[in-house]
Amino acid sequence: MNMELSRRQFLxxxxxxxxxxxxxxxxxxxxxxxxxxxxxxxxxxxxxxxRNTCPYCSVACGxxxxxxxxxxxxxxxxxxxxxxxxDHPTNRGTLCPKGAALLDxxxxxxxxxYPMIRKPGSDKFERVNWDDAxxxxxxxxxxxxxxxxxxxxxDGVTVNRWITTGFLAASATTNETAWETYKVVxxxxxxxxxxxxxx
Ligand code: SF4
Numbered sequence: 001m002n003m004e005l006s007r008r009q010f011l012x013x014x015x016x017x018x019x020x021x022x023x024x025x026x027x028x029x030x031x032x033x034x035x036x037x038x039x040x041x042x043x044x045x046x047x048x049x050x051r052n053t054c055p056y057c058s059v060a061c062g063x064x065x066x067x068x069x070x071x072x073x074x075x076x077x078x079x080x081x082x083x084x085x086x087d088h089p090t091n092r093g094t095l096c097p098k099g100a101a102l103l104d105x106x107x108x109x110x111x112x113x114y115p116m117i118r119k120p121g122s123d124k125f126e127r128v129n130w131d132d133a134x135x136x137x138x139x140x141x142x143x144x145x146x147x148x149x150x151x152x153x154x155d156g157v158t159v160n161r162w163i164t165t166g167f168l169a170a171s172a173t174t175n176e177t178a179w180e181t182y183k184v185v186x187x188x189x190x191x192x193x194x195x196x197x198x199x
Contacts, residue, residue, distance in 0.1 A: 044081060051085060054099040058171040058197035061099055062088025065106075079106055141165055149189060166192030 047066040054061045062085035069075040082102045086093035095102075105111065115133035116125040128136075148164040167185045169178070185193050 047080065048077070053172040054095065054102060055105075055170070055172040056098045058195065059090060059096075060172050061085075061091035061095055063095065063099065063102060079103065082106070145188065160189045161191055162189035163191050165190060166194070169193070169195050171195055171197035 044066050047068055048070075050065045050067065052063050052065055054063050063082050064085050065079050066081040066083075067077045067079045069077040071077045084091055084093040084095040084099070091099075115128050115130060117128050117133070117136070118125045144165050145162050148162065150159055150161040150163070153159050167190055169181050169185075173181070182193075
């Protein structure tokens with residue numbers, strides 16, 4: 001550090017009215033440069049913001065996912081950051097520890113991304129497409145309901161129950177989706193009905 005600064009030199013530097021120049025004259029130029037080098041570019045620059053809902057619990061906090069890669073140009077989009085949505089009426093930008101760790105959940109190697117089936121007798125799951133998965137689910141539900149639907153109880157009272165199949169609903173849905181899910185499940189006579197939020 002140069003401490004051999006004369007009064008004239010100091011006043012000259014101060015007279016320039018620029019703090020950075022004064023620091024440089026005092027021998028702090030390297031610090032300025034190091035400081036400038038240490039300033040990182042804002043990591044969310046040029047990212048795409050996508051609003052979503054935290055999938056973990058029934059609070060259903062709003063999140064913003066920031067991704068890089070322009071899919072309209074054929075690039076692979078990749079989420080690089082997730083944070084609470086400050087405009088969301090439920091959480092106003094806050095997230096609990098589970099929600100704050102959502103990026104790990106999204107990038108987890110064990111994350112289920114498509115329907116899988118373990119066929120009878122098999123010891124492994126195989127990937128199937130959504131059409132086949134939904135067709136199979138609907139077929140099995142229909143067959144089971146036809147075989148086990150209880151229209152009247154032993155006293156002859158109409159009960160319209162279907163208790164041999166259960167339904168697990170997602171908690172990260174809108175009120176409208178939840179309402180429709182409830183109506184479909186209950187109107188089919190299904191009593192075994194729970195929500196992912198309790199798992
Ligand atoms: S951030 Fe936490 S409280 Fe909010 S929905 Fe996710 S798990 Fe629930």
